[in-house]
Amino acid sequence: MEEFLRYEHMKDEIPKISDFYKIMGDETRLEIMFLLMEAEMSVGEITKNINRDQTTISHQLRLMKKSGFVLSTRHGKYIFYSLDDHVKNIIKDTLRHLNEVGNEEK
Amino acid sequence: MEEFLRYEHMKDEIPKISDFYKIMGDETRLEIMFLLMEAEMSVGEITKNINRDQTTISHQLRLMKKSGFVLSTRHGKYIFYSLDDHVKNIIKDTLRHLNEVGNEEK
DNA sequence: ATAACATATGTACAGTTGTACATATATTAT
DNA sequence: ATAATATATGTACAACTGTACATATGTTAT
Numbered sequence: 542m543e544e545f546l547r548y549e550h551m552k553d554e555i556p557k558i559s560d561f562y563k564i565m566g567d568e569t570r571l572e573i574m575f576l577l578m579e580a581e582m583s584v585g586e587i588t589k590n591i592n593r594d595q596t597t598i599s600h601q602l603r604l605m606k607k608s609g610f611v612l613s614t615r616h617g618k619y620i621f622y623s624l625d626d627h628v629k630n631i632i633k634d635t636l637r638h639l640n641e642v643g644n645e646e647k
Numbered sequence: 648m649e650e651f652l653r654y655e656h657m658k659d660e661i662p663k664i665s666d667f668y669k670i671m672g673d674e675t676r677l678e679i680m681f682l683l684m685e686a687e688m689s690v691g692e693i694t695k696n697i698n699r700d701q702t703t704i705s706h707q708l709r710l711m712k713k714s715g716f717v718l719s720t721r722h723g724k725y726i727f728y729s730l731d732d733h734v735k736n737i738i739k740d741t742l743r744h745l746n747e748v749g750n751e752e753k
Numbered sequence: 754a755t756a757a758c759a760t761a762t763g764t765a766c767a768g769t770t771g772t773a774c775a776t777a778t779a780t781t782a783t
Numbered sequence: 784a785t786a787a788t789a790t791a792t793g794t795a796c797a798a799c800t801g802t803a804c805a806t807a808t809g810t811t812a813t
Contacts, residue, residue: 546739548681548696555677561745562672568665569771575654575661584790590654594773599791601771609749618780618789627744633652634740638733639667643715675801690760700803705761707801724759724810755813762807769800777792783785 564608569593570601574624574632577611581623670714675699676707680730680738683717687729 544550551558564570572591576582584602588595602622605611611622650656657664670676678697682688690708694701708728711717717728 543739546681546684546742548678548685551681552678555674555681558742558745559672559674559677561741561748562668562677563770564672566665566668566670566672567771568661571661571665571668572654572658575652575657578652579654585788593771595790596774596792597772603791615780615790620790625748627747627749631741631744631748633649634744635667635737636652636664638737638740639664641733642667642731642737643733669800673801691758699801701760702762702804703802706803709761721760721810726760757812758810760807760809763805765802765804767800767802769798771798772796774795775793777790779790780788782787 560608564605564610567601569597570605570610573598573601573605573622574610574628577622577624578629578632581621583619583621585619587622666714670711670716673707675703676711676716679704679707679711679728680716680734683728683730684735684738687727689725689727691725693728 569591573587576587576590584595584598587602588598591598602611602613606613606622610625610628612625613620613622615621675697679693682693682696690701690704693708694704697704708717708719712719712728716731716734718731719726719728721727
């Protein structure tokens with residue numbers, strides 16, 4: 542087992558790791574992230590794609606920005622959000638394994 | 648962009664993915680998982696390592712077992728829990744990226 | 754059988770979280 | 784200026800979740 546992963550070393554990091562996964566664990570935020578996997582997108586476009594109130598999207602984007610999950614740049618009236626590259630990679634890595642969880646082969 | 652990751656294809660999977668991350672997003676469960684990264688362990692041992700009531704650990708183990716995160720085998724009075732291998736790998740993959748989230752270099 | 758220990762289950766309650774309403778602010782067009 | 788559009792913020796409330804207490808069940812030793 543990799544030394545750096547041992548429990549005593551991870552203990553202090555757990556709140557941070559937990560916060561990270563908490564943000565991942567919400568359907569609205571995941572929908573936003575999957576949209577932003579494809580391209581950066583304005584709040585309006587995101588709202589059009591997702592069945593939630595615009596203010597809900599806005600609140601979630603604020604939270605996601607504060608935690609470094611997304612970046613934003615204004616272009617005139619529009620504000621475009623994009624997904625952090627490391628978050629993209631974590632999602633990809635997770636999906637590669639996810640179907641197998643709970644299916645130990647033999 | 649990988650075709651299989653496009654939003655329309657992921658949309659139906661989102662509740663499942665969200666459920667997965669929800670389980671990851673709790674400090675007690677993460678502590679249990681990090682302990683089990685090292686070795687399989689009985690409920691008593693887990694309880695000794697974590698500052699929570701035995702019944703709390705037991706409730707969480709039940710949830711984690713139902714969702715395929717852990718396996719259990721009884722040895723006499725003791726029940727040993729072990730961590731699903733895919734969950735192990737997902738945790739490792741995540742940690743590899745996690746420190747970088749929100750730190751886009753340049 | 755009974756005691757001692759290990760683990761599980763029922764329940765209730767406090768704390769957290771996601772949501773939408775109402776409203777505010779920012780930008781562009783007229 | 785004012786209107787129209789895009790996005791953000793304040794607030795309140797229902798729903799969900801983690802926890803520990805009390806208690807039950809399962810296992811081993813005597």
